[in-house]
Amino acid sequence: MARLSNTDQLADLRRTYTGENLSQAVPAVRAGELLPDATTAAQRQLEAKVLLAGCTAASMLQLMPPASIIRPAHAFKTVEPGEALKLHLNDRALGPLLFELLPRTEAGYGMGVAGLRHQQYRRSAELTTGDAGVVLVGVDEHAWDLGMRYVRWMHEFRGVEYADGGGSDEETAEAATGSALLRRVHLWHDASWLRALPMGTAWFVEWAGGPAEDEIGERLAHPECGTSREITLRRTEAPTEDVDEAMRTYPWPEEFVSAVTAAEPDQGSARR
Numbered sequence: 613m614a615r616l617s618n619t620d621q622l623a624d625l626r627r628t629y630t631g632e633n634l635s636q637a638v639p640a641v642r643a644g645e646l647l648p649d650a651t652t653a654a655q656r657q658l659e660a661k662v663l664l665a666g667c668t669a670a671s672m673l674q675l676m677p678p679a680s681i682i683r684p685a686h687a688f689k690t691v692e693p694g695e696a697l698k699l700h701l702n703d704r705a706l707g708p709l710l711f712e713l714l715p716r717t718e719a720g721y722g723m724g725v726a727g728l729r730h731q732q733y734r735r736s737a738e739l740t741t742g743d744a745g746v747v748l749v750g751v752d753e754h755a756w757d758l759g760m761r762y763v764r765w766m767h768e769f770r771g772v773e774y775a776d777g778g779g780s781d782e783e784t785a786e787a788a789t790g791s792a793l794l795r796r797v798h799l800w801h802d803a804s805w806l807r808a809l810p811m812g813t814a815w816f817v818e819w820a821g822g823p824a825e826d827e828i829g830e831r832l833a834h835p836e837c838g839t840s841r842e843i844t845l846r847r848t849e850a851p852t853e854d855v856d857e858a859m860r861t862y863p864w865p866e867e868f869v870s871a872v873t874a875a876e877p878d879q880g881s882a883r884r
Contacts (some may be wrong), residue, residue, distance in 0.1 A: 622646060622836075629837050631690040631700075631798035640694060647837040648693055650791045654744040657783060659697060660790025660810070661725050662713065662739075662746055663797070667807050669708035674805070675862050676704055681851045684804050686797075690749075693795040698736075698747045706751060707762025713739060714763065715779025716772045726779030732756060765865055785810040789841035796839070799823065799831050804850045814842035821850025 623637040626647050630637070640646075650656045666687035673685040687705040692698035701709065715724040731738040737751040751759070767775045784790060793808055793815065800806045803822030808815055817828075825847045832838045 625834075625837055627798075628831070629796040629798055630693060631801060632692060633690075636690075636692055640692070645694055647795065648695075649788070649795065649839070650697070651695070652744065653787070654741065655697075656787040656791040658725065658739075658741060658744040658746065659794045660784040660787035662699070663790045663794040663808055664784070665709055665712035666705075666794075666797075668712050669705055670805055672708040672711075673702075673704060677864060679862065680854050682804070682854050684802075686801065686803075686806065688794075688797050691795055691797055692749075696745065696747055697795070698749050700749050701751070706748070706755060706759035707766075710759050711763045711766045714775075715777055716767065717774035717778030718770060718772050720773075722778045722780040724779045726781040728779065730756070761867070769863070786813060786815060786841070789815045789839075789843060792839040792841050793817065793843070796832070796837075799828055803847075811844070814844055816844045816846070818846045818848065820848045823847070 619638060619641055620634075622641045623634060626632065626637045626641060627634075629647055632640075650659055669687045670685045673687070674681050674683070686702055687709050688699055689702045690700035692700075713725055713728060714730075715722070715726050715728055717723070725741065727741050728739055729741075731740060731745075732753055735750065735752055737748045737756050738745050739748065740746075764775075766772075790808065790810065797806070800819050800822060803819035805820055807818045810816075825845045828845055828847075832843060
């Protein structure tokens with residue numbers, strides 16, 4: 613068997629954290645970006661908020677037909693860390709993610725990311741605050757429209773008062789940690805679900821099933837791809853009993869029962 617080159621070995625290492633394929637990871641490694649962190653405070657803030665939104669959106673995916681807490685549910689399939697963070701979403705995750713991120717006023721409280729706006733490209737969409745942004749790979753105009761159809765239904769269902777604005781400008785504590793976790797989120801792809809929350813000077817990360825705490829701890833402590841951020845880890849056992857019938861009666865419109873609400877993103881690089 614041919615011995616892997618140093619570049620291939622480093623690319624495989626990066627892929628453990630990001631979920632990329634070789635065509636995505638190798639050029640980044642060759643360019644000297646083994647697993648870079650966000651370089652500005654604004655970008656770290658946005659990425660931390662995206663991670664929080666992704667965890668909440670995944671909870672909604674478990675309610676989508678056929679409702680199940682046994683089936684793994686994650687918003688993010690692949691992350692491409694770089695100067696511009698590129699996200700590949702799992703099936704049906706776009707609508708729930710947009711609902712959590714786009715600014716709105718609900719029950720008198722600003723929610724979502726204040727000032728976040730959308731820029732559409734041919735094969736991708738960008739969510740940007742002006743001084744920070746993330747690219748949603750494979751989200752073309754049609755996929756975006758389907759995702760927004762879900763958002764509008766949720767606004768009506770939840771009684772959102774002001775959908776085109778509002779939002780919260782509150783900063784997320786220890787945003788650099790949340791950003792670092794998002795860029796390494798594939799470490800938990802075998803878990804049933806993932807929760808991540810800022811708590812004081814650290815972040816608390818909990819997951820069900822999948823990798824052991826020691827394994828994640830070793831990955832996060834890796835000298836080249838890990839992070840020195842303070843993170844508390846807790847693994848729980850994966851659920852063995854599925855949801856009760858009450859959870860299966862969530863009042864989904866027919867379009868979210870019979871059709872996928874977001875196109876399956878491709879794995880190529882975004883082309884603007």
